[in-house]
Amino acid sequence: MQENYLILAIVAVIAIVIISLFIVVANLQKTVVIETIPSQVEQEKARKIAIEAMVEIAAKRNSTRNDLTNAILQVAKACPFPEKQKGMTPKIAKVYLNFVLLVASHRNADAKLIAFMDEELKKANPEYKHEIDIYENEGINQRGKRI
Structure with missing residues (x-):
């Protein structure tokens, strides 16, 4: 009689372990990982903050040539100009074009740096050539007048 209870207890423990493993495996398969994709508005906001930081660098009179070069590369890679709407330049693009003006009129910008900016920005934003x-020509014209 005791042998039957012992066998029954072993079978019950094995059944409980198997059922527990089945439940764990089933729950692992149901686990869903939700990735949060930044919304368009959040991306625009981050891009706007980035371009404004680059404009600040270009606006500082004590920015070095290396600072300006890094800012140009950052704008070309991380801050693409906004798309034109029906062939018209949107108002937000004024900030990007102001960056071009500030770099071209900066006292530490030479012809090579301006040519580099011209090439990089036109490559990244062909519709804004x-x-x-x-804005580049206007900046060059303002070089002597900028305070």
Whole structure:
């Protein structure tokens, strides 16, 4: 009689372990990992903060040539200009174009740096070639006048 209880207890323990493992495996398969993708608005906000920081670097009179070069690379890679809407430049693009003007008019910017900026920004933003040229020329014209 005791042998039957012992066998029954062993079978019950094995059944409980198998059922527990089955439940754990089933729950692992149901686990869903939700990745939060930054929304368009959050990306725009981060990009706006980045371009504004680069504009501040270009606006400082004591920014070095290396600072300006790094800012140009950052704008070309991380801050693409906003898309034109029906062929028209949106208002937010003024900040980006102001960056071009400030770099072109900066006292530590030489012809090589301005040419580098021109090439990099036009590569990254081909639809803004004309506007980049206009703001670059305006900045070059303001070089002696900028305080």
